[in-house]
Amino acid sequence: MRPERLYVSGGCRTVDCAAQGNNARLPSTKCKERESLASGIWAPCTARPLGTSSISFSGNKESSTSLSEGKENEPEKNEANAEVNTDGQNAEVNEVTENSQQTLTSQLETEPVVKPEDSKQVEKTKSGKESLLELLGAMKVEVTTARKIRPSKTSRMSERPDQEPMESAHSMFQHAAAEGSPQHGTLNPALVAAVSAAASTLPNKHQAESELLKQLRKHEAVPDTHRRADGQNIGHIIADMKVGRRPNGRSNARPTSQIRFDDDGKGYTQERGITGELDGVRKRKSPFTSPTLWDIDLANHIVQTTNQMPRNGFEEMIQWTKEGKLWQYPINNEAGLEEEASVPFHEHVFLEKHLDESFPRQGPVRHFMELVITGLAKNHHLTVQQKKNILTGSETTSDRKMMS
């Protein structure tokens, strides 16, 4: 007689839970948090129409990883632009812009930087409208989910969009600074008030405030003729930041894959992106010094010595959810597949282009491959890259050898 006939299980799920718990489900809470926060902060901004020049930045932006920075930058800079507003090209702009949330949030991030100049240069930006439209055509919005907890509070947004014009912009700015003296001795008092309010949200209040005020002053000081494309104004701002640079030496010398610790003690790995250039710019721009190696060592020490074992089942479940062993609630069927949401469906369905041209058009082999393609087209669980790999045989070269 089997043992379980003597025993009755009333929905015993402990072992099953443990078994299922090891299914790797990529945590997607972080992106959700950011999106919800971004949307929450974004709501008050919708009252203000967006400026033309803000679109150009979204065009120049390579990835919308700055959703996180947008969340941080928006509170500080939205107040700075409470008064500044462009009415001129808003209607056309709103038609032109894509309605994806990423571009809009990216516009919001670029908005504050651009607004001070916009208020002065309504006619100048019209000349850049054509370049704007070109940029929009070439615009590519990437949504990355591989981001960890938000990085340090540097406005990476303003660093990313223009790396190439930076050099030229910097030289331009130097010309401008050399030539022009500030035309207006006074700033708009409302702007100043907004700047102080914004700076108070940042950790380093006085420095941030002085930097923001400096930006405002210089935006007004630069003569009109030197404002060509809007993309280059970012370069000005980045160049501005050079003034407040502190010699950091090799404080940022650490392997890019090493985990860093943010202020709240959570870790994140350096994003593989334009890290080399970003590091240089971020050093100057950060209101506080990035954690040194000793800080990291101390954080590791603390983490190891403090008792981090879960005290009860709830904490254990929380830990497992953070690690990705448990699913996130509410259940998201596309957990781990957020990037795929932005991939258009035709890339999934029309897969014949991935086949070789030399592939036979008739015959049983073609029939077989078409069945494979049809099956892949209906597969909801593979990414386009995986499907491509399957078809080109880079997954298993033996398949291709057999086909040829």
Added chain:
Amino acid sequence: MAAWKLLSTGMGFLQSSLPFCRQVRGYYVDWRMVRDVKRRQMAFEYADTRLRINAIRKNTILPKELQEIADKEIAALPRDSCPVRIRNRCVMTSRPRGVKRRWRLSRIVFRHLADHNQMSGIQRSMW
């Protein structure tokens, strides 16, 4: 998969092999269990390949020559990569027989734990 569950519970036995010939310390009950774990890992690795080769072998559209080539290819794969060689052993005692799939325990361990009230929701039945 079951392979990964064993790995995570059994502390990365195979990952700890370093080139300095340190002693390999693991928590698997016996060597047969270790070999079973290895087979599960290999089956996981080669699962996609085997699936594709079998898709070529087991269909009626492709010509026989291709299928023969596929036969040879799949025979050339390592023997431990086929899932048929995996045996569902008891997790606690590595007993190959009398293992209930839902709990991954042999009947003896199951009875032992259930009698000591360690199995949630299991009780002695009478009707």
